[in-house]
Amino acid sequence: MDGMRRRTLLAAIGGTVAAGGATEATAATATPARATAGTAGGDMARQARPAADRPGPHERQIRELLGRMTVEEKLGQLQQLTWNGETGPGGGQDEAAQRDARAGRLGSVLNLYGAARTNALQRLAVEESRLGIPLLFGLDVIHGFWTTFPIPLAQAASFDPAVAARDAEVASAEARSNGVHWTFAPMMDVTHEPRWGRIAESAGEDPYLAERFAAAKVAGHQGRPDGSDLPDPRHIAACAKHFVAYGGAEGGRDYNTVDVSEARLRNLYLPPFKAAVAAGVATVMASFNTINGVPAHANAHTLTDVLKTAWDFPGFVVSDWAGIREMTVHGHAADAADAARQALTAGVDMEMASTTLRDHGARLLAAGEIAGDRLDDAVTRVLRIKHLLGLFDRPYVDEDAASTAPSRQARAAAREMAGRTLVLLKNERQTLPLRRDTASIAVVGPFGDSTDLQGTWAGPGGTKFPATTVLAGITAAVPAARISHVRGVAADGTDTSGIAAATAAARAAAVTVVVVGEPSAISGEAASRSDLRLPGVQAQLVRAVAETGKPFVVVLIGGRPLVVAEWLRAAPAVVMAWHPGIEGGHAIADVLFGAVNPAGRLPASFPRAVGQLPIHYNHENTGRPYDPDNKYTSKYLDLADGPQFPFGHGLSYTTFEIGAPRLSTDRISADDLRAGRGVDVTVTVRNTGGRPGDEVVQLYLRDPVASVVQPVRRLRGFARVALRPAESRPVRFRLGAADVGFWTNDSAGRFVVEKGDIEVYVGADSTASGKALLRIT
Ligand code: NOJ
Numbered sequence: 001m002d003g004m005r006r007r008t009l010l011a012a013i014g015g016t017v018a019a020g021g022a023t024e025a026t027a028a029t030a031t032p033a034r035a036t037a038g039t040a041g042g043d044m045a046r047q048a049r050p051a052a053d054r055p056g057p058h059e060r061q062i063r064e065l066l067g068r069m070t071v072e073e074k075l076g077q078l079q080q081l082t083w084n085g086e087t088g089p090g091g092g093q094d095e096a097a098q099r100d101a102r103a104g105r106l107g108s109v110l111n112l113y114g115a116a117r118t119n120a121l122q123r124l125a126v127e128e129s130r131l132g133i134p135l136l137f138g139l140d141v142i143h144g145f146w147t148t149f150p151i152p153l154a155q156a157a158s159f160d161p162a163v164a165a166r167d168a169e170v171a172s173a174e175a176r177s178n179g180v181h182w183t184f185a186p187m188m189d190v191t192h193e194p195r196w197g198r199i200a201e202s203a204g205e206d207p208y209l210a211e212r213f214a215a216a217k218v219a220g221h222q223g224r225p226d227g228s229d230l231p232d233p234r235h236i237a238a239c240a241k242h243f244v245a246y247g248g249a250e251g252g253r254d255y256n257t258v259d260v261s262e263a264r265l266r267n268l269y270l271p272p273f274k275a276a277v278a279a280g281v282a283t284v285m286a287s288f289n290t291i292n293g294v295p296a297h298a299n300a301h302t303l304t305d306v307l308k309t310a311w312d313f314p315g316f317v318v319s320d321w322a323g324i325r326e327m328t329v330h331g332h333a334a335d336a337a338d339a340a341r342q343a344l345t346a347g348v349d350m351e352m353a354s355t356t357l358r359d360h361g362a363r364l365l366a367a368g369e370i371a372g373d374r375l376d377d378a379v380t381r382v383l384r385i386k387h388l389l390g391l392f393d394r395p396y397v398d399e400d401a402a403s404t405a406p407s408r409q410a411r412a413a414a415r416e417m418a419g420r421t422l423v424l425l426k427n428e429r430q431t432l433p434l435r436r437d438t439a440s441i442a443v444v445g446p447f448g449d450s451t452d453l454q455g456t457w458a459g460p461g462g463t464k465f466p467a468t469t470v471l472a473g474i475t476a477a478v479p480a481a482r483i484s485h486v487r488g489v490a491a492d493g494t495d496t497s498g499i500a501a502a503t504a505a506a507r508a509a510a511v512t513v514v515v516v517g518e519p520s521a522i523s524g525e526a527a528s529r530s531d532l533r534l535p536g537v538q539a540q541l542v543r544a545v546a547e548t549g550k551p552f553v554v555v556l557i558g559g560r561p562l563v564v565a566e567w568l569r570a571a572p573a574v575v576m577a578w579h580p581g582i583e584g585g586h587a588i589a590d591v592l593f594g595a596v597n598p599a600g601r602l603p604a605s606f607p608r609a610v611g612q613l614p615i616h617y618n619h620e621n622t623g624r625p626y627d628p629d630n631k632y633t634s635k636y637l638d639l640a641d642g643p644q645f646p647f648g649h650g651l652s653y654t655t656f657e658i659g660a661p662r663l664s665t666d667r668i669s670a671d672d673l674r675a676g677r678g679v680d681v682t683v684t685v686r687n688t689g690g691r692p693g694d695e696v697v698q699l700y701l702r703d704p705v706a707s708v709v710q711p712v713r714r715l716r717g718f719a720r721v722a723l724r725p726a727e728s729r730p731v732r733f734r735l736g737a738a739d740v741g742f743w744t745n746d747s748a749g750r751f752v753v754e755k756g757d758i759e760v761y762v763g764a765d766s767t768a769s770g771k772a773l774l775r776i777t
Pocket of ligand 1: 321
């Protein structure tokens with residue numbers, strides 16, 4: 001949609017980047033400047049724009065400082081150590097961090113927060129080291145610091161990027177006041193793998209949706225794209241991760257191999273990163289996977305050719321946790337020194353947790369195995385972000401101003417945003433919303449009275465400030481009702497002895513709310529599953545409640561699309577509530593009783609069975625697409641075709657009508673598109689039911705004849721529109737070259753707009769049938 005050129009972080013230092021994908025086409029040429037001797041994996045030492053060429057407000061100071069630094073001090077700026085590192089492999093490096101901060105041999109620390117604690121360590125670097133260069137404190141602030149918002153996948157389900165921006169704004173202010181300068185977010189890995197636990201951290205299966213959410217979250221964290229808000233105490237630097245194609249992990253097993261064509265890399269995985277760079281993202285994190293046999297940490301093609309050269313990214317690239325050292329295990333580096341050489345040469349600028357560069361950098365430099373220019377460029381990039389954050393002027397935080405708990409406004413925002421993320425999957429006979437005058441309600445299931453609603457990366461607030469439970473939310477929503485609670489079964493395990501008590505409670509109540517799903521711990525990093533059904537005997541609980549014959553609804557808690565086939569038919573109404581965060585219980589009650597009319601839409605398809613994965617909507621066609629009457633077509637013999645619920649699906653308590661799409665012109669030339677002209681697509685959306693509500697109008701494209709086969713549908717626009725009963729509104733989308741074109745398999749990066757027809761679909765989910773034809777001449 002967005003062919004507009006935006007001011008970015010680059011603008012602060014001279015230059016612009018095109019947002020939206022298409023207009024970079026001609027800029028995407030690799031510059032393989034020279035091959036290094038003895039390179040492993042055929043990589044080459046590429047050159048991004050030399051640091052000295054870049055104009056900008058801090059470049060002179062940086063050059064001057066660089067001129068005074070020893071090699072050890074330079075290497076120190078590229079080192080990040082972890083504080084109290086029980087959260088990951090490698091152990092705490094507290095003592096080393098203090099020693100190195102004093103010695104001016106440390107650039108950054110992760111996992112340390114708290115105004116007094118960060119100030120104390122900062123003092124060692126600023127007041128005791130020779131050059132007084134401030135430290136950069138980083139933390140995973142993924143969906144909240146004190147105030148836990150819904151997980152990112154849930155946020156994407158809102159189809160409202162303002163939800164991600166709001167989360168980032170609240171979290172940034174809380175984090176910065178506690179000494180945190182930098183978050184390792186947003187994660188923007190597009191994935192077709194719900195088995196992969198990290199889908200919970202992502203925006204799901206679509207690159208355009210991920211693009212929009214990535215840009216919104218970067219803006220929420222950093223403020224204006226030119227970086228001018230970064231010194232402000234309400235903002236922190238963001239990190240686009242994981243670069244790149246991490247979501248393609250084989251079998252959904254975390255950290256796994258990715259073998260991907262250039263076209264798919266550029267059309268599917270790279271767009272959100274490009275949008276983040278256009279939004280001015282300060283840093284990028286390399287991913288744990290290999291890309292076509294070369295670990296992302298040694299991948300000069302992605303890190304230097306694409307990110308630093310074609311996109312002219314001025315910030316720095318941080319490794320993932322020990323990702324450099326682990327290249328020896330990958331089978332790509334002979335030893336730690338070789339790993340350090342490859343990573344720096346390919347374009348990694350800062351090393352997280354492992355210490356290969358610090359340990360071997362000086363010797364590598366003396367031996368000519370790493371280039372002095374590259375070292376200086378990496379240091380320059382790190383210092384540039386420290387300057388943009390204002391750390392040289394204000395290295396400390398005000399200890400009296402530190403936020404210590406979620407504020408009332410932050411909680412209100414978390415509740416409102418969570419309400420926007422819930423997806424009504426099914427609602428027969430208007431079972432929902434429940435009447436507020438319901439006399440008696442049974443709340444059953446392992447998540448009915450559980451605080452485990454926070455999700456995978458709940459941050460420091462996750463344990464300190466537990467979530468409101470569903471039981472508490474319902475009790476607050478309908479205080480006059482008689483409410484009983486029986487857990488019935490545990491979230492996992494085989495014990496069914498509590499089911500009888502749960503069904504007794506259901507029989508005694510006017511309606512039952514069954515709250516089942518996944519604990520937070522089984523989605524996120526290192527939390528892949530081979531079975532996506534409800535864990536343990538929870539499905540038996542749902543079926544037993546159904547057998548009572550009494551009305552009931554199911555609330556699903558989880559960090560990924562789940563397989564619901566074994567009980568879905570028995571359940572009259574189902575709400576996908578994800579891991580909704582600190583105000584989860586209230587947000588769920590808001591939807592159950594109709595205070596909020598649900599309008600979330602699925603950001604990833606719900607499969608019928610694990611055996612059909614991957615089952616994403618944006619797949620390519622075969623020469624023999626599914627035909628139930630023809631055996632020799634693409635399908636499973638033992639499973640119905642397609643997903644259980646498609647991408648974009650979600651119901652409402654009201655009904656909507658979306659009219660046929662109208663085009664401002666049904667022909668446009670490829671030249672006109674390339675010159676920045678576009679085509680408007682307009683539809684009218686109308687609330688045809690009896691309640692106010694939001695419809696998410698979705699626009700999909702299909703290019704039926706292309707030199708590189710294109711997906712059967714691609715999301716290229718959406719609008720969440722609030723409508724009163726009988727109200728109608730026109731919704732207009734603008735299609736440009738970025739929308740109708742695609743990247744080819746040319747490794748230098750070629751974006752093409754080809755002649756021919758484009759099918760334009762507008763409707764309420766990815767199966768939309770309202771269609772118009774656009775001819776590109
Ligand atoms: C490893 C994870 O892959 C990454 O997402 C995270 O930011 C780092 N650890 C730091 O905690």
